[in-house]
Amino acid sequence: MRCYSCGATLSEDDFCNACGADVKSYKRIIRLSNSCYNEGLKRAKIRDLSGAVSSLKESLKCNKTNIEARNLLGLVYFEMGEVVLALSEWIISKNYRAKNNIADDFMQEVQENPAKLEMLNTSIKKYNQALDYCAQGSYDLAIIQLKSVVSKNPKLVRGYQLLGLLYLQGEQWEKAKKALNRALRVDAGNPETRYYLSEAEQALNELAAVPAENRMKTREEAITYQSGNETIIQPLNTQERSGSITVLNIIIGLAIGAAIMWFLILPARIQSARKEINEELQNVSDELTSKSADLEEMDKRLEALQNENNASKEELESYTGSSGMMNSFDGLFDSAALYINDPGNAREAAKLLEGVSENASSRKSYQNLYSVMFSKVGSEAASAALDSGKQCYNTGDYTGAIVDLTEAFGLNSSLDEALYYLAQSYLKSGDETKGRELLNQLTNTFPDSEYAGRAKDYLSTGNTDETPAETGQEENDNGETQERKKKTEEQTEAAAAVELPAVPAPAATPTPAPVTQAPAAIDELQAGAAQEGVF
């Protein structure tokens, strides 16, 4: 305790040791204030909140700077639902003692929950509105409003009190008693609450002590008795339910439940399931359509690729097939190479030329080489075959003669000599029909030939020609070979009917001219083929 004058700490004396001021009355007031604070604290501990408020207010009237008393007063207000009064006391307390004040904690706790503060403030506003309704005589509206108030602010003692008072006014004793009992749970020592509660209980007691005839009537309808703070009204005009009725009721309940399931829940579930199935079916259908479209597109692509593959195969066949360009090139080149290396083996070169197509390539170099090879090799091969055939004829090998002479006439169809000796070979080999046929062909094809006259003699007289054929070796000896060969070549060229590029006339023997010309043509052809991308 400090001196009110100088602030020095006071002793047990009735005056200040520092300034000499009389502090006797001052000390008594301070003690009175503390005593009231202690009283308020005791009442607060036993939930006599209104008594605590009274004591604490007395304490503060003695000493307004009694911080503990003011903070406790704020706390009691807060417990009674009076949050605004609580905040006011704490703020004033904070004003008197800025530091080491527990009011800081209280206010901080309230401010940390603004939603709750807002709800409490709303409940206070509704309480005030209920008061207005009461002033206007709208008690029912006030009751509704107060019910909302106590539901949001269940510690608002004044709300319960006013609600209880309104119920008393409406003679709703039980409700009034219930509301007032709730008020007592918050503030056990509130005299107004106890006063109203006593009124309610008295009314209930009076109601319980009604006249006998009324009570009998009541007994016929119901039995009313007290169970603690509650009044239980039990109706009497109900029959005791037997076991069979209970079972029947259960069965009826089950039937009603099943009907509800069947008519309300089940259709909804079925409809929901159908909807889900339809959605899933739609999704599957869409996916199937998409897959079908993809499949169709893949089929089209496959067909296009197959067509492209067939076209490529055909193109490749045109190059590499038996009648293709590559085979023609190979045959022509092989024939040319064989003829260049061995000009005397013209028959083999001619055989290689058999599979060569003249139109395998449209290039001029190919055409030139083919013409050169066909004319040179063909004529020489025909001559060689003719000579071989005649030699076979002279030696009596008519079968070999037929083969060679057929080849010679095949290579050069203007060789009347080959046709004549071929016919004679058939005749002497016993095939007179074939021989006569060939002789007739000779007389028809070469009517001016000397062999045509000899053929006519046979056909008219039937005498076989026993004159040996003139072979190339014998002609070479008598100097007629060159002339015959030249004639044969000219005939071959005429038969080929190809416009040849400046082919020199053949010499007495296989001249180097075509041989030297062929490699040049081959080189040109190879260059051209390389440009075409053949190789």
Place this chain on the structure above:
Amino acid sequence: MIDFEEELKKFHPSPEVEEVEDIIHAHDASDLIDVLLSMMETEQGEHY
């Protein structure tokens, strides 16, 4: 028997949060000690 009208007059509007400042300003800041000191000052003034 309760006089409803009289009892109803005992209920007053509860202060709302917006009125805290007004409540603080209206707070009676004088206590018994202030009265005592005032009396002592008055007594001392009369004495002198």
